[in-house]
Amino acid sequence: MTKKAQILFILFTISAIGVSLAQEKLLNKGNEKYEEYSFRPAIDIYKRVLDKEFVSADLLKKLGNSYYFNSDYKEAAEIFQKLVTEFPNDVAPEDYFKYAQTLKTLGDYEDSNKVMSQFTALTTSDARASAFKEERDYLAEIKTNSGRYDITSFEYNTVYSEFAPAFYKDGLIFSSDRDTGNFARYRHTWNAKDFLDLYKVNSDSVSMNVVTKFGEDINTRLHESASVVTKDGETLYFTRNNFVEGKYVKDEKGIIRLKIFRARMIDGIWGEIEELPFNNDGYSVANPVLSPDEKILYFTSDMPGTYGLSDIFMVAINDDGTFSTPENLGANINTEARETFPFVTNNEILYFSSDGHPGLGGLDIFATKIKRKDFNGKVLNVGEPINSRRDDFTFIFNELSKEGYMASNREGGIGEDDIYKFLEKEPLVFECVQQVTGTVRDKISNNVLVGATVKVINENNEEILSDITNSEGNYSLVLDCNQGNFVRALMEGYVPFEEYIGVSDGKPKIIDFYLERDIITAGFGDDxxxxxxxxxxxxxxxxxxxxxxxxxxxxxxxxxxxxxxxxxxxxxxxxxxxxxxxxxxxxxxxxxxxxxxxxxxxxxxxxxxxxxxxxxxxxxxxxxxxxxxxxxxxxxxxxxxxxxxx
Structure with missing residues (x-):
């Protein structure tokens, strides 16, 4: 190598080292924003690094996730594809799952299923993989549930974000960033630069057909969102950034978490604002909703014990206003992905949003019956037009009027997130209902047994329902045929007898019982x-x-x-x-x-x-x-x- 060549090589090496150091510094800044969940700034930084032809599996994963959590699914799909193509040995199961989800939002269900197959091949106990294997024809099920709603745009949408509607008096409360000029993007975490406030419309004579701010002491300079008001209008539960006494509080990673606050109506003004005791500076608690009897509060959190990115939990509200320990609703509802924005109807149907259950793409809205606090019922996708290929969330529904509201960032909307009003034309069929009838008789005499008890016992040995035989010895029961049950006949003086009915197609079934006497209680001379x-x-x-x-x-x-x-x-x-x-x-x-x-x-x-x-x-x-x-x-x-x- 000539002296001149040596000098050129040294200069090139110094320049390369300088470029490398600059790239590393920029990348560190992007990672810092990423760890703070400030995905939009992270995207801008990662794109600059990528444009300089610096690429790694870690960079692509974080950039893909940043797009994914900002609902930029087209861009996310391109990045995940690059990751899978260029770094196949570094692709984790979660990367495949998010890639499959982004393909769904683009309507590419065939390729999405192929990617999901790769995801399931790498997992053993993931609920999403199990659901995919068991429901490969999930699109047919969604189609069956579709077409049951008429849907129209909320007349008070703007070019900004409107979402999280909640029933309030004769109108609504909802969340929006319409006064901040920002396009707020609330999914599970918020970028601290976006400011959401609570608004109301048609809830009193002052705000009829006019959108106004909800409560001067409720809204702050940070976020307020998803809320619920008790039926008497005296208590408000709402979501807010960790903002206490005029100051926001960050966790050890520098993230301002979400908390649920409670406010009480005093002389027409919301006051006595307090955060709930199960909040924590280290994780988020958000999206409160009440049970029909207002004795249970459901919410979303990523607290310890969460299956995925966010789960739905519940706490009991005691008579003195205190709360029980939070309980996770379990693996039938919660997955390793996102479950969020719960809502419970008067008939105890739980609606929620998820991207972990099989859907059309992004967050879809699902429903399940939770009567008797049973969270193991079948989870159904409510279908189109409520669900779309994008994010669909914050579903609320009045079963009496059949009217409800939800939000979506689907194509054709006015703003980033829009509220939609809907009318239910046909109810969702949650249960496979099977009628079981029959007669209970004495096995020897064949005489009917009047007053015999026929019970339904589930596979957990819990009594579900029962009936008493009438004057003709007949009984009638209606079972949930999505699960196995034991039908048991009992009569004093007789040996109980039962028959198992497994999961079925719901066709009526007749079961006649012939009971044997446990002992003939008779003496000498009796007939x-x-x-x-x-x-x-x-x-x-x-x-x-x-x-x-x-x-x-x-x-x-x-x-x-x-x-x-x-x-x-x-x-x-x-x-x-x-x-x-x-x-x-x-x-x-x-x-x-x-x-x-x-x-x-x-x-x-x-x-x-x-x-x-x-x-x-x-x-x-x-x-x-x-x-x-x-x-x-x-x-x-x-x-x-x-x-x-x-």
Whole structure:
């Protein structure tokens, strides 16, 4: 190498080192913004670094995430594609998931499914992967749920952001940055430079058809958003940045977290503003909503115990205004991605937004029934037009009027986020309903059991519902056929019996129960026929052979003796008063013997049976000799009894 060449090489190396140091400094600044969740400044910095042809897997991941969390899905898809193509060995499962989500928002469901297959191949216990495997035809399900709403744009939208509507009096509260000039982008975290305030419309005579600020003491110079007011209008729960006594508070990473505050109406002014005790400077708590009885507060958080980026939690509101410990709603609702913006209707249907459950792209709105605080019901995508390929969120609904509101950043809107009004034309079918009916009978006598209890027990051994058999021994139950259940019949003095019904297609099912007595509570001299509620064993006039209709009743006695091997009986037979008394005595004896011979032929040991004929000596009515009785009354006396002898 010549001296001149050496000088040029040194100069080039020094220049390269200078460029490298400058790139590293710029990249560090971008990472600092990224860690603060200031994604928009991070995007600007990362793009400058990328334009200088400096690229790494870490840079692409952070730039892709920054676009993703700002809902710039087209740009995010391009960056994730570059990551997958140029650094395939550095792609994590979460990168594949976000890439698949961005492709959905672009309407490329085929490629999205291919990327999701790569995601599932790298995961073992991820709920999103399980849902994808089990619901590969999720688009067909979404299509089934679609078309149930008429949707129109909220007349008070602006070119700025409007979202988080909440019912208030006869109008709404909502969040907007219309007075700040910024395009606020609230998803799970906020950029601290965007300022959102609460507004109201049509909630009082002052603001009819005019949007005004909500409460002078509620709005601050930072963010106020998602809120709920109690039915009496006296208490407000709302979301605000960690802003206390005029100062904002950052966590150890320099992030201003979100908190839920409570305010009370005092002399027409919102006052006594306090933050809730389960807030924390180290994580966010946001998006409050009340249960129908206002005894439970649902909210969103990324507190410890969260499955993904954000989960839905709940706390009980005690009578004295204090709160229980927050509880996660569980893995059926919450995934490893984002679950946020809950809303609970009067019929206890939980609506929420998620990008972890199978959807159309971005955040979709889902629904599940949570009656009896059961959070394991089927989660359904509410379909189009509520959901789109972009972010759809902050859904609220009045089941009485069938009207509601939600927000979206879908194409065709006026601003960054717009509120939409909708009317429900057809309710969402949450349950697979199956009607189960039947009759409960005594197994031996076949008589119906009136007042028997039929219970439905779920697979966790919890009683769900029950019914009592009517005068005809019938019961009727309506089951959720999305889950397995045990149907159990019980009656005092009988052995309980149950039948399992698994997940089904909802077709009606008939289950008849035949219960066995747990023990025959009888003593010497009792009539087994009466205990078993048997029909009377009748004989034709002047005959002693077992009639065909009586064979059924005798078979029931045989069944009882087979079940209770120590049981011994004496068959007593009787005649009516017609004919000579001596002849009737002989005829009755033959009837008794015919009965036990029939039982012996069916396998009952002769040592357990005895017979005795009483002729006309024990009539059960007043049809004595010389009394004019109908043939029906005479029939009643021609009978056999089964008297317990041991």
């Amino acid at each position: 087994l026929a009466k205990l078993l509620q048997l029909s009377t064993i009748y004989f034709d006039f002047n005959k002693y052979n077992i009639r065909q209709d009586s064979e059924v009743e005798v078979e029931k006695v045989i069944a009882a003796m087979e079940k209770y091997p120590s049981l011994k009986i004496q068959v007593n037979s009787h005649t009516d008063s017609r004919g000579l008394a001596a002849y009737n005595l002989l005829l009755s004896q033959k009837r008794a013997e015919a009965t036990i011979n029939y039982m012996i032929s069916k396998g009952i040991g002769s040592g357990r049976l005895a017979s005795k004929g009483y002729g006309e000596t024990k009539l059960i009515n007043d049809c004595y000799d010389g009394i004019n009785c109908s043939s029906q009354k005479h029939d009643l006396n021609r009978r056999s009894e089964f008297i317990i002898s041991e």
